Amino acid sequence: MSLDLQKARVAWNFLYNDILGPDTEQGIVECYSQHAARYDLHIKDIGYNVPATAAKLLMKYGNLGPESEVLDVGAGTGIVGKELRELGYKGEIDGLDGSSGMLKIAESRKLYRNLVQQFLTSDCALDVGDVMYDAIVSIGVFSPIHVSASVAKSFFNHVKSGGVVIISYRVNETTTSDSEYIAELKGAIKSICDEGKASVIAEHLTDFYGVNFFAGDPSKPCAGMCLCLRKT
Template sequence: MSLDMEKARVAWNLIYNDMLVSDTEQGLVECYGQHAVRYDQYIKDIGYRMPAKTAKLLMKYGNLGPESEVLDVGAGTGILGTKLRELGYRGEIDGLDGSSGMLKIAESRKLYRNLVQQFLTADCALDVGDVMYDAIASVGVFSAVHVGASVTRCLFNHVKSGGVVIISYRVNETTIGDTEFIAELKDTINSICDKGKASVIAELSTDFFGVNFFADDPSKPCPGLCLCLRKT
């Protein structure tokens, strides 16, 4: 589906020049809260494709049934939950996000069992009690301006043996910070696998956004990567 490039440019600028300008946890959460009611329109205008791709991977590799439990880390307004339901998933979904404003939108969708507000920091424990999930997915959460690479390890503390963890992220390296972050994220994932805690069972290079205003030609999609790991 073709995008309106003028609308896409406006939405892109609102996201990258307004929502993501704070360098503090509180500031970032407040920015997301201020834009929560318009967020779904922003990402529609820039062709946010990663939630749908991630949902398909979950359905393909997660062995999900009506009794399954899935955790959406960085749930935002509940887009991943929506995509899972559209694909026929009928099990439980819990969501976790740092912004209460975004979670209010997710709650209104009535797709999630529990929604928890938590901003993820290094070596934190997810605030989900003793639930061990069949699958955990994180879409667009790990980045130089959001959640650090070390949090990847925390996800494996909350998924069952044999369960899957999917991490989907933007790979367009536009700054030194982006390059360093992606290298750190890859090193962290490799370390988890090298220690025998998980193995990569699928790797999908795909479009993250349908446009890319970081590039010389904004009409070309912004690249992304979905990694699906199975816990041993």
């Protein structure tokens, strides 16, 4: 899909300056709430592709049916839920996000069973009670300005044996902190697998965004990874 680079630059600045500008995680969460009403429009303008990719992978590997339960961690405005419904998923979806403003948009879509506001920290348990999900998906969450990489470990306490966990991350390492974070995330995943809790079933390289203003040529996509794991 061809994108309007002028609109894309405005949207990029909205995301990386207006929303992700604060230097604390709590500040970023507050900015997400403040700008929630504009989020979907701007994300569309930069070709935010990874939610659609993740939904397709979830339908491919998740063995999901009408009785299935999926948890969307970092649900935001409910884009992943929307993609899953458009692919024909009929089961339940719960969502969890730190931003109350984003969750209000997700609620308005009427696609989710439960929506929970929770700010994820490195040692937290997901606030979903004793529900064991058939799949957990977390898109656009794992970055150094959002959550600790170790949060991924908590997912496997809330997914059934044989269930699928899908997480995404940008593979463009634009700063030292990006490189260190990706290494930390890969280490956390390796630890999960080495402990026998899960195995990697797919590593799917995709376009994270349709543009890339981190690079010299913004018309080229910003690469991303969807990592798919199955709990043992």
